Amino acid sequence: MSGTKPTRRERLEAREEVILDAARKVFRDGGYAGAKMSDIARAAAVAEGTLYLYFKNKDALLEAVIERFYDDLTDDAERGVAPIEDTFERLAFLARHHVDRCLAEWQLLELMIGLYRGGMGYDYGSHRSLNRRYVAIFDRVIREGMHRGELRDDLPPRLLRDLFYGTLEYAIRTLRMHPEETPDNDGTVAGVLSILRQGAVVPGASAQPPSEAVRLERVADRLTRVATRLETRLDDVR
Amino acid sequence: MSGTKPTRRERLEAREEVILDAARKVFRDGGYAGAKMSDIARAAAVAEGTLYLYFKNKDALLEAVIERFYDDLTDDAERGVAPIEDTFERLAFLARHHVDRCLAEWQLLELMIGLYRGGMGYDYGSHRSLNRRYVAIFDRVIREGMHRGELRDDLPPRLLRDLFYGTLEYAIRTLRMHPEETPDNDGTVAGVLSILRQGAVVPGASAQPPSEAVRLERVADRLTRVATRLETRLDDVR
């Protein structure tokens, strides 16, 4: 790799990266209005006009930045969920992941929401597809949970999604707004899960004194999981 | 009232109202970037410079508009909750009210979120106190519900608040983003309440936990379903 002269295309892509990185930083700590195109150009060591060769305008540049953020978020979520078996552990991971990442770069998140500030004839399309891919991970977990009989299947997944991400993002916003209070992300995540558990779970799966009924249900859980494993194996065989 | 010549102070306040009304309209259907100060001035039948006698700058004007929106929202919520006795009916009212109002003027809502777009050294203070007053209504309902023994009191009200408003606002955003799907506000509201009900209610206070016999039957059902799944798979393989 080193030693080979980069092709034209490679040079262009590298420069785009540089610009995106610079823009991300400037947007992150300046906000939309605070981020001047001239600042971004300087940070990327590029002339101002050059920015417009790579991105139509300031909005398009911000959108590209957000697209990258979203992509990273999605990839990491996907990788993180993959090895986890239990539905609730999966949800716990997704919640943690979302909160941690969004807190780390919450400015970008707010910017993203702000991008779609009314009117301005904006094209939601690209954001929609990003969101769809991210949210698909959650949906898959939910669907599988329902299929395994661990989750109530009379609730639309859409509602669960709104509840899950809505609660988390609202909590993040609340948190950023009252910085004097101690964060307690764990508390938030645990709380959401607790409500989901006792609110979206097939009745009986909760703690309590482990009655015979509950034990039976746990056995059923285990059998369900075994079945899932078998199914996976069968898929492999084929 | 009519016939009396307005005092100087009254005239000033009236003019401020006019400006605020104009600004609200222009912001609402132009968005932040789309709303030009000159448009607002024209809509208020006032010179551009005059705007700056009443509001320090564009941001301050937007903030004032939002403050009014929030105030109205709060007053109506307060009035609406007052005569209702039952905790869940109160929550249902608050949810409905929030969704309806926010959908009607969602542009303002997004603008509000957007106002606090990073950096720009903005003072969250005023928004915080607005939010506090609005949210206090919800908190009161929750606290009373806990006191009456209708709600679990091991959950922090803050979490319930994040869940309630977070879910609703996320749902609203989802809705605005996918206009092809049918709205179904009722569904959303009902869903949130259902989850709250079965997730935040003291067990036994409302729906009794199912009897052991019922649970056994459910377990049997689940096992049957598992078996069916396995059989299907095996058939596929063969």
Place this chain on the structure above:
DNA sequence: CATTTTAAATGAGTCAAACTCATTTTCGAG
């Protein structure tokens, strides 16, 4: 290797919109 052609980069210049301020208008008190 020299030359032509084509792509990429530049930054001075344009333009639009937020904001300022010297001037004018309005209005009430004396």
Place this chain on the structure above:
DNA sequence: CTCGAAAATGAGTTTGACTCATTTAAAATG
């Protein structure tokens, strides 16, 4: 009616996004 202060005005300034004629670098050609 007159004067002074408060309020309003809009032409002018400033700022920052965006354009485009020109320059520079790279690739193709012979």
